[in-house]
Amino acid sequence: MSERNVIRSIMVETPSKPGNLGRVATAIGSVGGDIGDIVTVQIGPFTTMRDITVHCENEEQLHAVIDAIQGLGGGIRVRTVSDDVLRAHEGGKIHMKSKMDIRSLADLRRVYTPGVANVCRVIQEEPEKARIYTSIGNTVAIVTDGTAILGLGDIGPVAGMPVMEGKAALFDRFAGISGVPILLNTKDPDEIVRTVKTISPGFGGILLEDIGSPHCFEVEDRLKEELDIPVMHDDQHGTAVVTLAAVISACRCAGVDLKEAVVGQVGLGAAGLAICRMFLAYGVQRVHGVDLNEDAKKRLAAYGGEPLDSLEELMQTCDIVISTTGVPGLIKPEMIREGQVILALSNPKPEIEPEDALKAGAGFAADGRSVNNVLGFPGIFRGVLNAGAKRITHEMLVAAAEAIANCTRDGELVPHPLNPKVHREVARAVEEVAGHGL
Numbered sequence: 001m002s003e004r005n006v007i008r009s010i011m012v013e014t015p016s017k018p019g020n021l022g023r024v025a026t027a028i029g030s031v032g033g034d035i036g037d038i039v040t041v042q043i044g045p046f047t048t049m050r051d052i053t054v055h056c057e058n059e060e061q062l063h064a065v066i067d068a069i070q071g072l073g074g075g076i077r078v079r080t081v082s083d084d085v086l087r088a089h090e091g092g093k094i095h096m097k098s099k100m101d102i103r104s105l106a107d108l109r110r111v112y113t114p115g116v117a118n119v120c121r122v123i124q125e126e127p128e129k130a131r132i133y134t135s136i137g138n139t140v141a142i143v144t145d146g147t148a149i150l151g152l153g154d155i156g157p158v159a160g161m162p163v164m165e166g167k168a169a170l171f172d173r174f175a176g177i178s179g180v181p182i183l184l185n186t187k188d189p190d191e192i193v194r195t196v197k198t199i200s201p202g203f204g205g206i207l208l209e210d211i212g213s214p215h216c217f218e219v220e221d222r223l224k225e226e227l228d229i230p231v232m233h234d235d236q237h238g239t240a241v242v243t244l245a246a247v248i249s250a251c252r253c254a255g256v257d258l259k260e261a262v263v264g265q266v267g268l269g270a271a272g273l274a275i276c277r278m279f280l281a282y283g284v285q286r287v288h289g290v291d292l293n294e295d296a297k298k299r300l301a302a303y304g305g306e307p308l309d310s311l312e313e314l315m316q317t318c319d320i321v322i323s324t325t326g327v328p329g330l331i332k333p334e335m336i337r338e339g340q341v342i343l344a345l346s347n348p349k350p351e352i353e354p355e356d357a358l359k360a361g362a363g364f365a366a367d368g369r370s371v372n373n374v375l376g377f378p379g380i381f382r383g384v385l386n387a388g389a390k391r392i393t394h395e396m397l398v399a400a401a402e403a404i405a406n407c408t409r410d411g412e413l414v415p416h417p418l419n420p421k422v423h424r425e426v427a428r429a430v431e432e433v434a435g436h437g438l
């Protein structure tokens with residue numbers, strides 16, 4: 001099924017007689033609308049109100065759905081149309097909460113003054129006890145400068161906040177970690193590094209998110225060097241881990257030796273270059289790449305990859321093609337070779353829809369909704385925080401990728417992110433490798 005990014009709640013009033021809901025459903029389906037949840041809001045003696053969630057491919061289809069319902073007549077009416085996703089974001093998605101109940105004066109004295117002063121002294125005397133007596137060891141800063149928010153580009157840190165809150169929600173849900181969004185009003189690498197270092201005492205780790213290339217490379221390298229807590233740029237290494245996992249699964253399924261396969265990367269920015277580096281370090285012999293930017297191609301060459309001149313040449317040459325350009329529809333069906341693995345990972349829209357790639361002959365195809373770094377970053381940080389590790393190493397990332405691949409069912413490329421096992425297994429694998437290094 002093609003992508004349905006327009007999701008709306010349509011409040012429909014019908015006369016309270018059997019058969020009317022069926023007529024509404026048929027009208028929606030007749031113009032291609034896809035029905036999600038149906039909630040009956042009110043049943044009266046004469047009329048019934050239902051909130052129907054409808055998924056559409058575009059705004060035109062949404063208008064056609066509304067017209068089709070209105071056109072039914074016989075007292076059937078559209079009352080309101082609202083944007084469910086926008087509504088779900090009202091007030092934001094996250095909230096800092098106290099773990100302690102404060103009901104009595106004794107509680108107050110324990111949580112706050114004067115009791116808290118002694119805890120401060122304990123930490124002053126033995127700073128490592130902050131790991132025991134504060135939340136620092138379980139808190140990760142989610143830092144962005146807003147320069148590469150998904151594939152939307154440089155839209156600024158405040159417009160990127162819904163993504164950062166989303167990452168915080170995922171940290172909580174999948175790893176029990178408190179993620180705190182930090183929005184930086186600067187794109188200057190020196191200032192980013194200085195600011196992150198200045199706030200770092202309050203955090204057990206730093207997740208860099210949606211920071212554009214090439215400055216993301218310098219920012220991450222310097223922070224890793226200068227801080228003694230784990231730092232990871234999610235769009236680089238979280239993505240590389242999940243991509244490697246998907247490709248391991250595809251190769252297992254097809255009985256192909258990954259190290260002998262020819263890999264092609266379209267877009268050599270934050271995600272793309274890290275994916276190439278991951279494959280090269282994993283032992284893949286031939287890794288090609290294309291980018292509009294010559295410097296990006298030079299960076300690939302410096303890591304041992306082979307830049308090519310055009311997308312067409314890459315599509316002709318490679319068995320496995322991964323794209324992270326942020327350009328929807330860049331890969332045309334006629335470019336696909338029979339049996340190719342196509343991972344079109346740009347969000348919110350891929351370079352080619354997986355079903356179009358499969359129709360055009362791809363052996364395996366997926367987009368950035370399923371092959372997504374949500375499968376990696378929560379468990380990776382859980383693992384390093386559990387181990388008290390100061391760095392995230394290549395060996396830990398490979399262990400995470402293999403753990404994800406081992407949780408994948410036959411015939412699929414990656415596990416479902418709602419499967420709690422995958423986050424547990426990633427954390428376990430990373431903690432084990434981290435433990436060896438301590």
Ligand SMILES: NC(=O)c1ccc[n+]([C@@H]2O[C@H](COP(=O)([O-])OP(=O)(O)OC[C@H]3O[C@@H](n4cnc5c(N)ncnc54)[C@H](O)[C@@H]3O)[C@@H](O)[C@H]2O)c1
Binds near residue numbers: 268345
């Ligand atoms: N699925 C996931 O988990 C995941 C993770 C990270 C990033 N992404 C997606 O990848 C995309 C890129 O993210 P990023 O952080 O690497 O951004 P980025 O800006 O660092 O990199 C994008 C690169 O693509 C290149 N590019 C643009 N148009 C091109 C074209 N027509 N042909 C070749 N190269 C082209 C740019 O020159 C740049 O080097 C975004 O859409 C993002 O949503 C997905």
Ligand SMILES: O=C(O)C[C@H](O)C(=O)O
Binds near residue numbers: 149235373
């Ligand atoms: O946020 C996502 O869905 C994945 C990734 O971090 C991206 O930037 O696209």
Ligand SMILES: [Mg+2]
Binds near residue numbers: 209
């Ligand atoms: Mg991102």
